Amino acid sequence: MPGGSIYVQQDAKYAGSSPQWYYEKFWREAAKSRQRSRMIKAAVGFVAGIGLALRFGLDLVPFYGLALAGVVAAADWWWAWNSFRATAVWRGRRRGEAITGRLLRRSLRRRGYRVLDGRAIRGQASIDHLVIGPGGVWIVDNESWSPDTEIAAYGGRLFFGEKYGTSVAKPLVDTADAFAEMLKRETGVAVTITPLLAAHSGSLPRGGSVTAEGLTLLKPRLVARRIKAAREVVLDDAQIELLARTAARELQRS
Structure with missing residues (x-):
């Protein structure tokens, strides 16, 4: 048992062959992909904010673009994190x-x-x-x-x-x-x-x-x-x- 003890039984949820272990591994490896996707969504939000500000004749047009981009990025982060957190009991991280x-x-x-x-x-x-x-x-x-x-x-x-x-x-x-x-x-x-x-x-x-x-x-x-x-x-x-x-x-x- 590499890195372990022959006398102590490892928790299957943290062993390298468990579904939980692979889930966490793939989640960490997909971090950069999520960040790229979030940046694209934020960019779309920025453009949409600019468009809405121009459509309704609002002042400080760039502010609305940045504000909507921030909201989109925050919402995407929250959704991703909440989806991961929802598996905490299954992964053995919470009771x-x-x-x-x-x-x-x-x-x-x-x-x-x-x-x-x-x-x-x-x-x-x-x-x-x-x-x-x-x-x-x-x-x-x-x-x-x-x-x-x-x-x-x-x-x-x-x-x-x-x-x-x-x-x-x-x-x-x-x-x-x-x-x-x-x-x-x-x-x-x-x-x-x-x-x-x-x-x-x-x-x-x-x-x-x-x-x-x-x-x-x-x-x-x-x-x-x-x-x-x-x-x-x-x-x-x-x-x-x-x-x-x-x-x-x-x-x-x-």
Whole structure:
């Protein structure tokens, strides 16, 4: 193992043969190409700004050309960087559960929701977040796929590219049922838990979400919005407190 240790297993995401490693390599190598493209776009913006200033009889004509060129260049830089940053979880540079947990707390706590991170039923699968609030109960997990993986639903089936998504959906649906059964048994409150999966990378349909096989996959920034969309109040404050305390006591940290 050149440059490494025979006793320490390297992280596959940083090994020279991984898709993540190649993605970062090609991104760095394409920097000059992006800069040339940005300069061309800025030049077009400069000409357009000059043309608009002349068309409307504005003073300081060169200023508008430079201003529009700057806006075009900045927008192009932001789009390129944001596209690269969106793959950070897939590349192992950021933790999806940390991102989603922060978004959930920021949006839901002031609305009376409780968010518990990293929970599991002993001997069964774990989840990243358990959300309990007026609109009901949800489990939220995090996952990422390569940027070119199309996430879609056809005929009620979930697909990741050409692969069926049952192996992803079924464990989360089963875990939601197991969590609901445990909470009902311990509290006497009948709840239905909705499973959600925050997809940090991958190509989702327009709108940023897809639902199939009992599971909804959506962009992380849309998870809290989906939970808040449950307008009907199904749990009162006492039930929320009871469920949250029971979950904190009975579910071990994963």
